[in-house]
Amino acid sequence: MSDQLNYNMEVIKVEKSRINDVDFNNLSFGKIFSDHMLICTYKNGAWNAPKIVPYQSLTLDPSTKIFHYGQAIFEGLKAYKDSNNDVFLFRPDENCKRLNISAKRMAIPELPEAYFMDGLKALLQVDKDWIPTQDGSSLYVRPFIFASGRGFHASPSDEYTFIIATAPSGPYFSGKVTVLIEEHYSRSANGGVGYAKAAGNYAGQFYPTQLAVEKGYNQVIWTDDNTHEYIEEAGAMNIFIRINDTLITSPTSDRILDGVTRKSIIDIAKSEGIPVDVRKITVSEVIEAANNGTLKEIFGAGTAAVVSPISGFGFKNKDYILPELENPYANKLKKRITDIQTNKAEDAFGWRVKV
């Protein structure tokens, strides 16, 4: 990937930056937006060249298809700045590829890779000052595409809008995370859209998650919709389960998102000599391991939450507490991935991309 844009990107800058209004020491997640955004529209059968403009509202007709048919996809990645003020991304090509995998499933025209990669880098150069350096903070980057064509006919849109917006953000979760293993609701179907970062997948999780929150949990762990016996993933994280010394994670499928963090953690764990088993894992197996003391850790892995240790889970009206280990895999793996991401450690995998 070149550092040079291979075409002249139009950049319209803000007259006055909003950056001085921001308290970078007290960032929440995804609530404050940087000065600029990238925008690119699809019309008459083609994506137009992206441009960078001041972060601004969109004007849309009430019949715009996104409101009615949820034809939209997104990505999520983070930009980091090291002590030299150099800017880094983590495996952004994976997000670009996945965006187009999601696009295909949602009948959205695929986006030229260069529009994504060059556009992203150009945007980060313009808004470099917005990248926080505080521990646990980063610039959350949100590329998304939505159906911006009009009409009530339930069919794909003829126009789309691709935007990259960025938000200086603190941690996604605050404090310990407990989860509820879901026995009734489900997130995705065989032959469905679960493997895509399709907008509607997330709305569908809100109500079951609210019910879990009312019961005192932070998140739902989704199981397959047919038997509810297989552990799939959490709201925006893939799930790792450590039994004895082995780290187990479900294989991806058309129901499970192929997370960038998940596959990076698998590689890092292997390189650390941790035995990793990518296989289906049943709820019964986890309960049995909890009961006989071999269940050591559960953690979520995802861009927003990085590596998120789970302190306990509920299943069939019973609560299970995870042991507090001295040197959990989660901490070690989180440090390893974060150090690579933030240019604090060597990157033997070639994942880090300098902007």
Add this chain to the structure above:
Amino acid sequence: MSDQLNYNMEVIKVEKSRINDVDFNNLSFGKIFSDHMLICTYKNGAWNAPKIVPYQSLTLDPSTKIFHYGQAIFEGLKAYKDSNNDVFLFRPDENCKRLNISAKRMAIPELPEAYFMDGLKALLQVDKDWIPTQDGSSLYVRPFIFASGRGFHASPSDEYTFIIATAPSGPYFSGKVTVLIEEHYSRSANGGVGYAKAAGNYAGQFYPTQLAVEKGYNQVIWTDDNTHEYIEEAGAMNIFIRINDTLITSPTSDRILDGVTRKSIIDIAKSEGIPVDVRKITVSEVIEAANNGTLKEIFGAGTAAVVSPISGFGFKNKDYILPELENPYANKLKKRITDIQTNKAEDAFGWRVKV
């Protein structure tokens, strides 16, 4: 339901109507919008009183949750005008109830019934002239709610917008309809959101439907995601299958939309002495009936397409042609329901609502 609004609805009328630009003899479906719309917002924990305003664009921040998480639901019904210029709706209370069923599943705050019913009637009074009277035409009414709050956190919005927009429309399908019985993709999961009119359900159908269209079919008939053995429904229609003299339709479930047309057709058919069987029906049974000549009709039933006879279907690379009957149930039932809707026949069921 009273004809009087029980509060004073604010109405801001257009300065100049666009109605003279419309060719009412050549209407497509859902592409032209009437002069006004109803709008109602949810903020600080409550729905504000709806008002009627000129149909107009919405201004939304790029972080608005609808773009990212597809938290949106909709309804679809039709308004008709008889030769006396009286305006009628068909079972609008069912749409209102279903909107709130969808709302609950999608973690959207339920809308007060009066806001829906009184708002709808007031809007139709204002835009009465937009209701077409041409055969097969009607005013398509689209109530919808979308997440209008901001932020990249994958959690329910704190603000919502409810809009009713209307579109003078012609038939949804033109010509014969053929369908493909789906063997790989699916529309909904057990414990999922299939029974809700959730925006994302529709986007998820676009790609498999495109594949079917490329093979020469108009629509997909969805089957269960686990075995693909059970007939569920079509894109925006419930499905009826006539074997010998019996009309069979699948029971509704958490995967299947509880269609207003479906339940009305069941009642009308029964009142006509047609044997109706609400039960699960397998693809194998339909194929067997096609092969032994007992399969007489398949038709879809839904607000947009009314009763839509299917002339043939594909399954496992084989095409099956439905016989051309002299007096198909579909025609009879379509006439009966349309006559009730348009005030051309007595309404023994009490379904018609005068606006």
